[in-house]
Amino acid sequence: MTESDITLYRLQACPFCERVVRKLHEYGLDYQSRFVEPMHSDRDVVKRLSGKRTVPAIVDENTGVTMSESANIVAYLERTYGEGEETAGGVA
Amino acid sequence: MDLDFDVVDLDPVDHPEAGDTAPDFTRPLVNDEFWEDESLASVCADSDRVVLVFHAMDGAFPATYIWNEIRDRAWHEQATVVGVSISTPYEHKQLLEEREIEGDYRLFSDPANGVAQQYGIDMDLDGMAGIEEPRPSVFVLDSDRTVEYAWVAENWPDFPDYDDVEAQL
Numbered sequence: 059m060t061e062s063d064i065t066l067y068r069l070q071a072c073p074f075c076e077r078v079v080r081k082l083h084e085y086g087l088d089y090q091s092r093f094v095e096p097m098h099s100d101r102d103v104v105k106r107l108s109g110k111r112t113v114p115a116i117v118d119e120n121t122g123v124t125m126s127e128s129a130n131i132v133a134y135l136e137r138t139y140g141e142g143e144e145t146a147g148g149v150a
Numbered sequence: 151m152d153l154d155f156d157v158v159d160l161d162p163v164d165h166p167e168a169g170d171t172a173p174d175f176t177r178p179l180v181n182d183e184f185w186e187d188e189s190l191a192s193v194c195a196d197s198d199r200v201v202l203v204f205h206a207m208d209g210a211f212p213a214t215y216i217w218n219e220i221r222d223r224a225w226h227e228q229a230t231v232v233g234v235s236i237s238t239p240y241e242h243k244q245l246l247e248e249r250e251i252e253g254d255y256r257l258f259s260d261p262a263n264g265v266a267q268q269y270g271i272d273m274d275l276d277g278m279a280g281i282e283e284p285r286p287s288v289f290v291l292d293s294d295r296t297v298e299y300a301w302v303a304e305n306w307p308d309f310p311d312y313d314d315v316e317a318q319l
Binding site for chain 1: 185
């Protein structure tokens with residue numbers, strides 16, 4: 059509905075997803091949640107996007123970035139939307 | 151057929167009629183791959199014609215019959231068809247799979263029945279304390295949510311006149 063630039067693919071009750079959600083809230087970022095299939099083998103929508111079936115996965119149309127794995131996503135959000143301080147590179 | 155019982159008559163209700171604007175709402179809309187909050191207004195804006203089908207809980211026989219019939223009539227070729235029931239998104243995913251309608255139809259999840267209340271078509275279920283459902287209903291809407299056709303059940307159980315709805319598509 060609302061055209062958010064950021065789409066988060068998430069799983070209900072997934073702590074890794076909630077970690078990303080907390081970061082999005084921390085930076086006041088508008089995002090759209092898409093809840094995906096709990097069965098890993100059925101998560102084709104995420105596979106098509108990121109090449110992997112893992113969640114969380116994020117699509118950021120501001121930067122054209124699609125990525126998965128919460129540590130990577132959190133580092134990306136800090137780097138892109140964090141207050142001033144550039145996080146040291148290579149946090150993958 | 152001579153039956154020695156009557157189906158339940160439902161009291162008349164005040165629901166949106168042809169010419170009215172259907173109330174907007176936002177609920178998780180379930181498709182074959184994920185669900186996300188979506189408004190009826192945005193569903194309508196993306197389509198010339200929307201059929202909004204309020205139905206019994208996923209798993210109840212009326213829900214099964216109604217979606218089998220809509221599937222067999224291929225309404226999705228002529229309109230955007232979305233369902234609403236009180237079932238959860240997980241149950242909706244299962245209904246889409248079991249009726250083999252995934253990809254063609256999407257279902258709004260409204261466990262608290264708030265959408266039915268907005269439409270004036272909420273209905274208590276005898277013997278199921280704490281659970282209410284929408285009365286079976288079909289609304290055909292244009293892209294501005296103007297109601298072109300409305301059918302609301304007067305009996306329980308009751309099914310839409312599928313030919314009547316089709317005449318609107």
